[in-house]
Amino acid sequence: MTQDALSGGFADPARAAAEAFRASLDALARPGTIHRASGGSGPAPLSPAAATLLLTLCDAGTPLHLAGDHDTADIRAWVAFHLGAPLVAPGAAQFALGTWQALGPLGAYPQGESEYPDRSATLIVECGALEARGSRLTGPGIATEARLSLPETEAFRANAARFPLGLDFFFCAGDRLAALPRTTRVEAG
Amino acid sequence: MSGGSSSAVAGVVAGPAGTTEGSSAMMDGQAEAYNFAYLDEETKRMIRRALLKAVAIPGYQVPFASREMPMPYGWGTGGVQLTAACLRPDDTLKVIDQGADDTTNAVSIRRFFQRTADVAVTERTAEATVIQTRHRIPETPLREDQILVYQVPIPEPMRFLEPRETETRKMHALEEYGLMHVKLYEDIARHGHIATSYAYPVKVEGRYVMDPSPIPKFDNPKMEMAALQLFGAGREQRIYAIPPHTRVVSLDFEDHPFEASKADQACALCGAEDSYLDEVITDDAGTRMYVCSDTDYCGTRQAAGEEAR
Structure with a gap:
């Protein structure tokens, strides 16, 4: 799939962003639930869900890190046109985009400060697939337990142990997304 | 943490007469010339980012660059901004003020979103998808698919005990909540029981002490609910949240247990x-x-x- 930098934005920005934000809010408030997020698209390998998330949350005020295969000239041009987000190294990133392997190590991203734990990065993780099975999730937003196909468990366990500091994650596959806030306790499924 | 913002929402008047002077081109199908849900998109992104961090850190007050709204502080500018950032076109909105749908504040906010977002409105709790509230939680239990947005006057539970933001922020960082318990103890020493009857402090998920906004303490036990709860303080520029199914414990003492009266x-x-x-x-x-x-x-x-x- 080739796509030029100028296309792929929301057709109706205010309403499309409203729909996409509610999907991401629902996903983060109920870890493990899978939601549809569409309306945006970008150059490969950017998934429609990740493109939609970027269009909804990022702009010139949010430093963005592109990791691994997502750091292409095409995606840089798409980001420059649609978001205007400054591209930065992990240590300065408010958002980061890439596959799980490319994004690591997680310690490189801002984890928040004890007085301002909100000053931490949000990672947008591109996945091959998202399914409601695998790792066992418990914590705020989950009535009993939830299941989600996570790339691993140890990194999320370590992240949750740092609460209230830590990173928050969105997982994207095609036009579907799920999320994992730092509060969720993750165990192997 | 707020995104840099240069855009302004000033220049439009939300009086009952409905002047649209100074706003941009007409939107298709929308009677008003406002952007969907009034706020500009850059402002909404800033609020949405703060909302996501608020959900990720239950009970923690996220600073945000609150905007001037076409209503005075104290009339729910925080709640209105959160509602504007959350509303979808097919939402059904309910607004209550002290439990009532028919007070001036509730009616004007409901009408504001009818005009600027063209959303459906209702007075029925069960039919609403987004409920903005001033100082009450509806009696009807809320569901998974509903969002409760609180209007908050003073978000900091220890503000009347310690006026300096630098100090209260440090107390939250160090999880040092002794002062709050002293306040409740002084209630007991003076009145024989905990006399705090509204804005009764709670501890969220065992970490942050939080002001539930001035709801009666009768409503405190309802805060462990299936719906997402969002709190907006416009003048004080803070957003906080309680995700569904999150532990919310009203502070008390073993010999003076919390009582919802x-x-x-x-x-x-x-x-x-x-x-x-x-x-x-x-x-x-x-x-x-x-x-x-x-x-x-x-x-x-x-x-x-x-x-x-």
Whole structure:
């Protein structure tokens, strides 16, 4: 799939962003639930869900890190046109985009400060697939337990142990997304 | 943490007459010339990012660059901004003020979003997808697919004990909440019981102490609910949240346990004994009656013919 930098934005920005934000809010408030997020698209390998998330949350005020295969000239041009987000190294990133392997190590991203734990990065993780099975999730937003196909468990366990500091994650596959806030306790499924 | 913002929402007036002077081109199908849900998109992104961090850190107050809204501080500018950032075109909005749908504040906010977002509105708790509230939680239990947005005057639970933000922020960082317990203890020393009856402090998920906004403490136990709860303080520029199914514990002592109290009466209109009651003075001789503060709950019960008297 080739796509030029100028296309792929929301057709109706205010309403499309409203729909996409509610999907991401629902996903983060109920870890493990899978939601549809569409309306945006970008150059490969950017998934429609990740493109939609970027269009909804990022702009010139949010430093963005592109990791691994997502750091292409095409995606840089798409980001420059649609978001205007400054591209930065992990240590300065408010958002980061890439596959799980490319994004690591997680310690490189801002984890928040004890007085301002909100000053931490949000990672947008591109996945091959998202399914409601695998790792066992418990914590705020989950009535009993939830299941989600996570790339691993140890990194999320370590992240949750740092609460209230830590990173928050969105997982994207095609036009579907799920999320994992730092509060969720993750165990192997 | 807020995104840099240069855009302004000034220049539009939200009076009942509905002037649209100074706003941009007409939107298709929308009667008003406002952007969907009033706020510009850059502002919404800033609020949305703060909302996501608030959900990720339950009970922690996220600073945000609150905007001036076409209503005075104290009328729910924080709640209105959160509602504007959350609303989808097919949402059904309910707005309550002290439990009532028909007060000036509730009516004007509801009408504001009808005009700027063209959303459906309702007075029925069960039919709403987004409920903005001032100082009450509806009696009808909320569901997974609903969002409750609180208007918050003072978000910092320890503000009246410690006026310096630098200090209270450090207390939250160090999880040092002794001052809050001293306050409750002084209540006991002075009155024989914990006299705090509204804005009763809670601890969220065992970490942050949080002001639940001035809801009566009768409502505190309801905060462990299936719906997402968002709190917006416009003047104080803070957003915080409680995700669904999150532990919310009202602070207390072993020998003075928390008690959710209400007037020891039944509603004079619908006979409900389980709902929070307002005391209404009916003449100059001090005659009074107690009625449900939740108008939808009371009205529904009356319509169902459950009058007890």
